[in-house]
Amino acid sequence: MRIRAAVLEEFGAPLVVQEIDLAEPRAGEVLVRLVACGVCHTDLYTASGADPSGYAPTVLGHEGAGVVEKVGPDVGSLAVGDHVVTLFSPQCGKCVHCLSPKTNLCLAIRDMQGKGYLPDGTARLSRDGEPIRHFMGTSTFAEYTVMPEIALAKVSPEAPLEGAALFACGLSTGLGAAMNTAKVETGSTCVVFGAGMVGLGAVAGCRLQGAERIICVDMSEGRLELARGQGATETMTGGDDAVERIVEMTGGFGADYTFEATGNVKVMRQAVESARMGWGLCTVCGVAGRGETLDVIPRFLITGRRIAGSSFGGVKGRDGVPRLVDMWLDGKIDVDPFISHHITLDEVNHGFELMEAQDGIRSVIGFGAA
C-alpha cells in the first residue's frame, strides 16, 4: 500500500514527508493505522546524526498509538480493531529475560531491530523497489506501520490514543523507574533531577508509590510548576550546589531514592551523591552522550548507596503498558498537561524545533480519527 511518512534522508537535514510503499504484514506481524505519535528526543538524536548506530534512509518515530488494521499469519493475541501502543522494547514472553522478573530487556528481536529490519531480516518499507529501514522497530512517523506482534501492547479502547501514545516511551520510563526499578516505599523521601517527560513521570511514579516527600530539581520554573502538578512536594532550581542543598533539606543525610532524568553525566553524579548513606538508591534514566562516563567516588558506594539503570522504566511492555494506561483511566495519572502541541505529520520538523526550544513537554502528531 502507499502511505505518507516522514523519512530521514540525510543526517542533520529536515525530515521529508512523502509517499512510500508499505508491504503486507508477514507471519507474526501486524499492520497498524497510527492515530497519534509523540515527537521524542531520541528521534531528534538520530536525525541529527549524533547517534553512532543511526542509519538513513529510515522512517523515524517510536511513540505511536493506533488501531490494528490487519494481522499476518500466526498472530494470536491481536485482532483487527484492537487499540495498541507501539513498543520499541518488545516482550516475546519466551526468552530468558522475559521469563525473569528481574528485567524487561527482551532478547527476541534485538539484533534485527538494531539494524533497522523486522525479525525476519527484511523491511516492509520501500521506495521505487529499494528497501527503507525501520527505526527502533516502530517507524511511527507514518500513517501506517507494520510491526511484530510482540512489540504491540493492546490497551483499553476507552483510552484516547493521543494520550496513550505517551506511554510508548518517556512517561512509562519515568513511572516505571519509580514503580519497578526503584520500587519506592511508602513514606520515603525522593529526589527527581529533570522535569521533562521522563522526570515528570518519575515524580508521578513516586507519588503513586506513596512517597512522603518528592523534591524535583530542574532549570525551568515552568517545568517545576508541572512537577508540582504531578505531585512534587518541593521544587528547586538545579546547579552546582544542588547536592549540598538536598543534603541540608534532608536532615544531613540525603534522600532514600534519587532519579536522574536529564542525560547529563554531571547531574547523574549529583543524583548519586544526594542519595542517602546506608540505603539510598540512585536510578539513572538519562542517556549520556557518546563516550561520556559517570564519575563516582567509591566511598559513596561503600557507605551504602546503590546505583541502578533503567531502560523503559523496567516495564515489560505488553503486560505493563496496558496496566499503566488503566491507571490513567482510573484517574491516578494526569496525562493532559504533558501534551503541549497538537501537530500534523507535515509539521514534524516544527515538532523538533519546539523540542529544541524546550517549548512544552510533548508535541503529538495526530493522523485523524480513532
Ligand SMILES: NC(=O)c1ccc[n+]([C@@H]2O[C@H](COP(=O)([O-])OP(=O)(O)OC[C@H]3O[C@@H](n4cnc5c(N)ncnc54)[C@H](O)[C@@H]3O)[C@@H](O)[C@H]2O)c1
Ligand atoms: N532509559 C530510557 O529508557 C529512556 C527513555 C526515554 C528517554 N530517556 C532519556 O531520559 C532523559 C530525559 O528525557 P526527557 O524526554 O525527559 O528530556 P527533557 O530534555 O525534556 O528533560 C530534561 C530536563 O532536565 C533538565 N535539566 C538540565 N540540566 C539540569 C540540571 N543541571 N539539573 C536539573 N535539571 C536539569 C532540563 O531543564 C529538562 O527539563 C534523556 O537523556 C533521554 O534520552 C531514557
Ligand SMILES: [Zn+2]
Ligand atoms: Zn522516546
Ligand SMILES: [Zn+2]
Ligand atoms: Zn523476550
